[in-house]
Amino acid sequence: MNTRMVPPPAAPDASATGASTAPAALHLTITAPLAIVLDEADVASLRAEDASGDFGVRPGHADFLTVIEAGVLRWRAAEGPWRYCALRGGVFSVEGGRSVRVACREATVGDDLGALQARIAHERAEAREALLRARSQDTRLHARAIRQLMRELRAGGDTLGLSTEAEA
Numbered sequence: 001m002n003t004r005m006v007p008p009p010a011a012p013d014a015s016a017t018g019a020s021t022a023p024a025a026l027h028l029t030i031t032a033p034l035a036i037v038l039d040e041a042d043v044a045s046l047r048a049e050d051a052s053g054d055f056g057v058r059p060g061h062a063d064f065l066t067v068i069e070a071g072v073l074r075w076r077a078a079e080g081p082w083r084y085c086a087l088r089g090g091v092f093s094v095e096g097g098r099s100v101r102v103a104c105r106e107a108t109v110g111d112d113l114g115a116l117q118a119r120i121a122h123e124r125a126e127a128r129e130a131l132l133r134a135r136s137q138d139t140r141l142h143a144r145a146i147r148q149l150m151r152e153l154r155a156g157g158d159t160l161g162l163s164t165e166a167e168a
Contacts, residue, residue, distance in 0.1 A: 023059045023098040037107040046075035064094040072116050085109045086116040121155045
C-alpha cells in the first residue's frame with residue numbers, strides 16, 4: 001500500500017481564469033463647479049445618502065449612479081478616522097469598483113461632524129423658506145390677476161380684449 005501524500009492542486013490564478021479581484025482601495029474625487037474639493041486615493045469605505053436612504057461603498061462595489069441631496073458624505077482610510085464633507089446636492093457615481101466621483105454645487109470638507117450637520121440643516125431651512133416665499137409671491141400674483149379680471153367683467157368693459165361679442 002502506497003501512503004504517499006499528494007498535495008492538493010494549486011488554486012487557479014485569478015488573472016488566468018478571467019476572474020476579477022476587488023481593488024484594495026477607492027479613489028474618491030469631489031468636485032464643485034470651480035474646483036476639485038477632494039482627490040483622495042486611499043479610501044477604504046464611505047457612506048452617503050440619497051432619496052432612498054443611507055448607503056455605503058467599499059472597494060469592488062458595482063457600478064452605481066445616484067442623485068444626492070444636501071447632506072454629509074463620510075469616508076475613511078483603512079486605519080484612519082472618519083472624515084466628512086458637507087455637500088449641497090449633486091451626482092454620485094461608482095465606476096469599476098474603485099473610482100468614486102461626486103459632482104456637486106458646493107462642498108465643504110471638515111473634521112467636525114456636528115458643525116457640518118448643523119450647516120446642512122441651516123441650508124435646508126433656508127431652501128424651505130425660499131420655496132415658501134416663492135409660492136407666496138406666486139399666489140399673490142395669481143390672486144391679483146383674478147381680481148383684475150373680475151373688475152373688468154363686473155364693469156362690462158373689455159379693456160383686456162377678452163370679449164367675443166364684438167366679433168359677432
